[in-house]
Amino acid sequence: MKSPRDYVIENNEPATMRSEQIFFDDPAVDRVMGVLFSLAQEHYVLHDRVRALEELLVEKGVVSAEALNAPPRDEAAAHRDAAEFAEALLRPILGVQTAKGLTGRFSLARGKAQ
Amino acid sequence: MNERSFNAGQRFLLAAKQYWTTKMYTQLRREYEDKCKQLGVEPKTVSEVAEITENLTLYHFFAWFERHLQIGKYAGRYGLVPYYAERRQEVLKEIDTVPEGDPILELNPDMKMPLYYEATDIHQHPGGVWSDDTAGLVYQHGARTTTPLLGAAHEDLHYRFAEEIAAGGTPTAVLDMACGFGKTTLPLAIRFPEAQVVGVDLAAPCLRVAAHNARAKGLKNVRFKQADAIETGLESGSVDLVTSSMFLHEVPPRYIEKVLDEAARVLKPGGRMVHLDFYYFPDAFARFLHYGHGRRNNEPYMQPLAELDLPEMMRERGFTDIEIRPFKESPDADSKTAWRFPWTYISARKAA
Numbered sequence: 354m355k356s357p358r359d360y361v362i363e364n365n366e367p368a369t370m371r372s373e374q375i376f377f378d379d380p381a382v383d384r385v386m387g388v389l390f391s392l393a394q395e396h397y398v399l400h401d402r403v404r405a406l407e408e409l410l411v412e413k414g415v416v417s418a419e420a421l422n423a424p425p426r427d428e429a430a431a432h433r434d435a436a437e438f439a440e441a442l443l444r445p446i447l448g449v450q451t452a453k454g455l456t457g458r459f460s461l462a463r464g465k466a467q
Numbered sequence: 468m469n470e471r472s473f474n475a476g477q478r479f480l481l482a483a484k485q486y487w488t489t490k491m492y493t494q495l496r497r498e499y500e501d502k503c504k505q506l507g508v509e510p511k512t513v514s515e516v517a518e519i520t521e522n523l524t525l526y527h528f529f530a531w532f533e534r535h536l537q538i539g540k541y542a543g544r545y546g547l548v549p550y551y552a553e554r555r556q557e558v559l560k561e562i563d564t565v566p567e568g569d570p571i572l573e574l575n576p577d578m579k580m581p582l583y584y585e586a587t588d589i590h591q592h593p594g595g596v597w598s599d600d601t602a603g604l605v606y607q608h609g610a611r612t613t614t615p616l617l618g619a620a621h622e623d624l625h626y627r628f629a630e631e632i633a634a635g636g637t638p639t640a641v642l643d644m645a646c647g648f649g650k651t652t653l654p655l656a657i658r659f660p661e662a663q664v665v666g667v668d669l670a671a672p673c674l675r676v677a678a679h680n681a682r683a684k685g686l687k688n689v690r691f692k693q694a695d696a697i698e699t700g701l702e703s704g705s706v707d708l709v710t711s712s713m714f715l716h717e718v719p720p721r722y723i724e725k726v727l728d729e730a731a732r733v734l735k736p737g738g739r740m741v742h743l744d745f746y747y748f749p750d751a752f753a754r755f756l757h758y759g760h761g762r763r764n765n766e767p768y769m770q771p772l773a774e775l776d777l778p779e780m781m782r783e784r785g786f787t788d789i790e791i792r793p794f795k796e797s798p799d800a801d802s803k804t805a806w807r808f809p810w811t812y813i814s815a816r817k818a819a
């Protein structure tokens with residue numbers, strides 16, 4: 354069994370020279386999680402700023418709270434918009450191409466010398 | 468970054484941390500217990516817990532979030548480090564309230580930092596708490612959410628710590644080791660107004676914040692000195708209380724031996740030493756998360772501290788009346804509903 358102190362680092366290597374910790378079976382997931390979580394935070398910050406704007410607009414009498422919260426004027430257009438958004442978000446999961454080309458995974462590691 | 472966006476970004480991280488501390492933790496614990504039941508095992512060691520937990524999908528997320536929420540808090544787009552860096556001049560001016568030569572603050576520009584201290588950016592704070600002028604403010608701000616469920620009451624635990632110390636007697640001279648920005652030093656100075664309190668720390672940026680805070684509170688019985696806790700420069704037998712909070716787990720075991728030596732040296736006969744720290748969980752699952760936290764949050768000496776025989780080390784140095792017991796960081800802290808650190812009250816007396 355490893356000593357509990359094996360993970361202790363006692364040299365002054367800079368942070369950028371140390372690889373980030375890995376928690377998932379595939380380290381790619383760790384990195385994608387990082388991207389996603391940054392986006393989630395950005396989304397919340399924007400949400401907060403929109404709310405600030407809305408509150409201010411209502412307070413100044415530029416718009417009414419009822420008008421802000423009213424249903425879309427064109428229900429069908431709203432559905433089309435939601436569908437486009439959902440497709441853009443989820444299409445990558447299908448794993449198919451958008452322009453014709455080679456398929457699958459490739460490696461340049463094997464075969465004759467290049 | 469503007470103030471509102473910074474606050475929103477940090478609020479989001481805190482909310483996520485609260486979710487992690489409660490919902491994600493309790494679900495993980497439930498899955499672990501179910502798995503143990505299913506396998507008919509009762510793990511007693513951290514390794515046995517790891518064999519089971521590290522195969523749970525939720526654990527991968529739990530561990531990832533623990534590390535990365537902290538990265539976001541300090542170094543992200545809405546992190547504390549960039550926030551204070553952008554406001555460097557104005558925030559440093561705000562705490563620049565200690566007149567030159569005022570004995571409340573004694574800095575040592577020639578201070579050499581120990582290698583262990585430079586090798587790890589503690590708490591994932593880039594550059595640590597010592598290398599940038601704004602680091603003390605960053606650390607002070609960050610400490611508000613170390614225990615995310617405490618919210619605005621995060622300072623209370625230091626006052627309750629001072630209160631527990633008071634139950635054992637009233638000191639006249641106090642040394643607070645590794646005092647940082649004075650989170651415990653100030654409550655001690657307030658609780659014991661007749662005592663002279665000295666806080667020592669390696670980090671000048673933290674000491675500047677501490678001295679500013681003390682002046683802002685009008686405290687006359689406290690001063691701060693830049694010094695290593697193992698070599699405080701205080702006279703032998705000059706204090707009757709030595710304290711520290713959340714310090715021992717941040718230094719290698721070989722340093723803890725020297726910390727105890729220094730405490731024994733500066734204490735008067737019959738004086739007390741009291742540390743508030745994260746020590747040992749009897750429960751193997753909690754211990755597994757605690758040791759993992761040490762690795763994930765750049766606090767590599769957490770596990771070594773928990774595995775030290777502190778009572779024996781204290782006895783070897785002539786300490787008596789050794790008392791090691793759990794400390795509640797808040798009156799309603801409950802390990803069943805939320806992840807908690809092994810808060811521990813560690814007290815001993817130098818033989819009279």
